[in-house]
Amino acid sequence: MTTNQAPAPRRNRRAAQRTTRAGTRRPPAKPRAVWQSPIALLTGAALLVGVAIVFFAVLSQPAATAAPSDGITPPTSSVPAGLADGRTLGSANAPVTIDIWADFQCPYCGQLARYVEPPIIDQFVTTGYARLVFHDMAFLGENSSNWNESVEAASAARCAADQGLFWQMHDWLFANQNGENEGAFAQQRLRSIAEAAGLDMTAYDSCMAAGDKQASVKADSSADSATGIHSTPTIKINGVLYKDKLTTSDLGAAIMNAVGTSSPAALPSLQPASSPQATSAP
Amino acid sequence: MTRRVEARKLLGVHPALILAALDTVGLVVASYLSIVELSGGVPTCGIIEGCEEVAKSQYNNFAGIPVALFGVLLSITLLALALAWWRTNIYGLLLAHYALSLVGVIFDGYFLFLQVFVIKAVCIWCLTYEMSLLLRFLFAAFVYYRQPKPEST
Numbered sequence: 181m182t183t184n185q186a187p188a189p190r191r192n193r194r195a196a197q198r199t200t201r202a203g204t205r206r207p208p209a210k211p212r213a214v215w216q217s218p219i220a221l222l223t224g225a226a227l228l229v230g231v232a233i234v235f236f237a238v239l240s241q242p243a244a245t246a247a248p249s250d251g252i253t254p255p256t257s258s259v260p261a262g263l264a265d266g267r268t269l270g271s272a273n274a275p276v277t278i279d280i281w282a283d284f285q286c287p288y289c290g291q292l293a294r295y296v297e298p299p300i301i302d303q304f305v306t307t308g309y310a311r312l313v314f315h316d317m318a319f320l321g322e323n324s325s326n327w328n329e330s331v332e333a334a335s336a337a338r339c340a341a342d343q344g345l346f347w348q349m350h351d352w353l354f355a356n357q358n359g360e361n362e363g364a365f366a367q368q369r370l371r372s373i374a375e376a377a378g379l380d381m382t383a384y385d386s387c388m389a390a391g392d393k394q395a396s397v398k399a400d401s402s403a404d405s406a407t408g409i410h411s412t413p414t415i416k417i418n419g420v421l422y423k424d425k426l427t428t429s430d431l432g433a434a435i436m437n438a439v440g441t442s443s444p445a446a447l448p449s450l451q452p453a454s455s456p457q458a459t460s461a462p
Numbered sequence: 463m464t465r466r467v468e469a470r471k472l473l474g475v476h477p478a479l480i481l482a483a484l485d486t487v488g489l490v491v492a493s494y495l496s497i498v499e500l501s502g503g504v505p506t507c508g509i510i511e512g513c514e515e516v517a518k519s520q521y522n523n524f525a526g527i528p529v530a531l532f533g534v535l536l537s538i539t540l541l542a543l544a545l546a547w548w549r550t551n552i553y554g555l556l557l558a559h560y561a562l563s564l565v566g567v568i569f570d571g572y573f574l575f576l577q578v579f580v581i582k583a584v585c586i587w588c589l590t591y592e593m594s595l596l597l598r599f600l601f602a603a604f605v606y607y608r609q610p611k612p613e614s615t
Contacts, residue, residue, distance in 0.1 A: 218557055219606060226561040230568025237524050237572060322515060323583055361582060410517070425526070 252369075252376045255351035257298035260306050264347045267337075269301065270311025276438045278310055281317040281404060281414040284333035284353045285360045289413045292426050293354035299428045304435050314350065317412050318401045320360050329365040332388075334397040336370050339387035340379055352377040465612035466551045469605075477605040478548035481559060481598060485541035488594040492533030495587055499528040505587050512583035519581045521573070529573060533591055536566050540598065553612050560606055563599040570595055 263269050278300075282289035297312070304310040316338075321330035333353050340349030352373050358364030365373075374384050387393060415422040415431070418438050424430040469476050498505045499517065507513035516522060522529060540559055547555035570592040577584045 219560070222557050222561040223564065226564040227568065230565040233565065233569050234572040237569070240525055319515070320519075323512075360580065411522075 252352075252372050253355050254376070255355040256294065257301075257351060259347040259351065260301060263305060264344070266341050267314040267346050268311055269314075269347055270305040271308050272311070274305075274308055274311040276304065276310040276435050277313060277418055278435070279313045279315060279416040279419075281315045281409050281412055283316075283318050283320045283330050283412045284337065284365065285320040285330045285357065286412040287357065287360075288426065290354045290357045292413050293350065296426055296428050296431060300431055300435070303432060309439055310435050314346070315404060315409075316397050316400050317404055317409055317414065318397050319405070319412075324361055327367060328394075329361055329363075329370075331394050331397050331401075332367070332370055333365040335388060335393035336365075336374055336384070338393040338397065339384050340374065340377065342387060343379055343383060345377060345379055349374065349377045349379065465553050467553045467610050467612050469547075469551055470609055472605070472608075476548050477601075477609075478544045478556075481601060481605070482541055482544040482548065484594055484598045484601065485537050485544055488591055488598065489534065489537035489541060491587055491591045491594065492530050492537050495530035495591070496528060496534050499530050505585065507586050512577075513585040513587060515583035516577055516581055516585035516588060519576075519583075521576045521581060532569075533566075536562070536595075540566075553609075556602065556606060556609065560599065560602040563595060563602055566595045567599045 259269070263271070265272075280292070282292070300310070301312070305312060316334040318328070318330035318334045321328035321332075337346055337349045337353060340346050353365070356364060356369075356373050363369065371381070371384070375381055413426070415426075417434050420438075422431070422434055424434060469478065471477070472480065495505055499522070505513045505517060524532065540562060543555050543559040543562070546552070547559065573588065574584075574592055577588065
């Protein structure tokens with residue numbers, strides 16, 4: 181016997197379809213952990229990038245040296261004999277004049293003096309092609325309350341110049357840098373450096389006490405600042421501002437360019453520099 | 463990250479415009495510092511001392527480039543992101559603004575540390591830029607938290 185069943189109402193069919201679909205529907209996705217959210221991932225990535233940039237910046241700065249101590253470090257290079265005249269090193273007849281403005285506290289100036297100048301002196305100054313002229317730009321100690329380490333160090337070097345030992349003192353000062361205004365050139369330590377550099381300490385003490393060197397350092401720094409020297413080290417080669425890297429190769433190339441050649445082998449022959457002509461320190 | 467979400471307005475304006483205004487302040491300050499630096503001068507600080515010492519310090523350069531130039535590049539990028547977010551409502555642009563300003567805040571924190579503890583002088587222009595960047599970061603974070611999030615798929 182057959183029975184004609186009436187079709188199920190549409191409402192029931194739809195309910196059945198919904199039930200079927202619900203059975204095959206994917207389970208709801210688990211909520212993401214907080215650390216997997218875009219903002220957390222971005223924050224982490226930004227922190228990493230920021231720290232990496234700071235790390236690179238720290239590495240690219242001149243090395244911060246250890247805490248000041250009374251231990252005095254000797255320079256690793258020596259001043260060539262017979263070439264110094266005040267704050268000038270080299271023959272007055274040299275075709276290239278390299279003017280250097282520096283602060284004895286400036287770490288980049290220290291790097292220049294310790295690592296770049298010695299090979300430049302060997303290659304170009306002792307051979308008579310160039311002469312170095314040192315200028316004070318003593319500004320890093322400006323905010324010091326009483327003992328301005330930049331000015332006092334520069335004054336000590338000028339007192340050394342009075343004794344014919346400027347470049348020795350220059351090398352000893354740069355060999356004993358220790359941060360900026362951290363006591364590396366405190367009064368007693370500066371005196372120890374001068375003593376180690378071989379100065380006559382009686383003359384040194386009276387020279388430093390007179391105060392005229394300090395005044396002239398400040399006056400020269402202000403005057404040069406007014407002419408556009410605003411950073412240290414600043415280098416001019418035959419009066420032209422040197423803007424390339426402070427490396428021996430780049431500075432050497434600029435000197436050779438000033439001489440008019442591009443290769444050390446092609447440097448024109450010169451009489452080797454002997455005793456300097458009468459030149460006045462700037 | 464290309465999902466678009468209508469921005470929730472703040473004080474009746476799209477928050478991107480407030481971010482853009484802050485980016486413009488930073489851009490003006492960084493541009494002034496860059497122009498002064500590249501022309502060989504030092505910024506004018508009026509009665510507040512410190513600018514000259516910071517400007518002359520070797521820490522004022524990073525990889526041989528004045529740090530102010532990085533400030534200009536960062537501000538231009540942030541301004542572009544803010545304006546793009548305003549025009550498109552693409553949610554990822556807000557996140558990019560947030561992340562990039564955080565990178566800048568970290569570097570500026572380091573530079574402020576150098577000014578206070580190493581150079582021992584604070585440049586008021588640099589401080590203004592640093593504060594503007596911190597404000598941009600905090601504002602971007604605030605906007606993010608009150609902003610409707612796109613539906614996760």
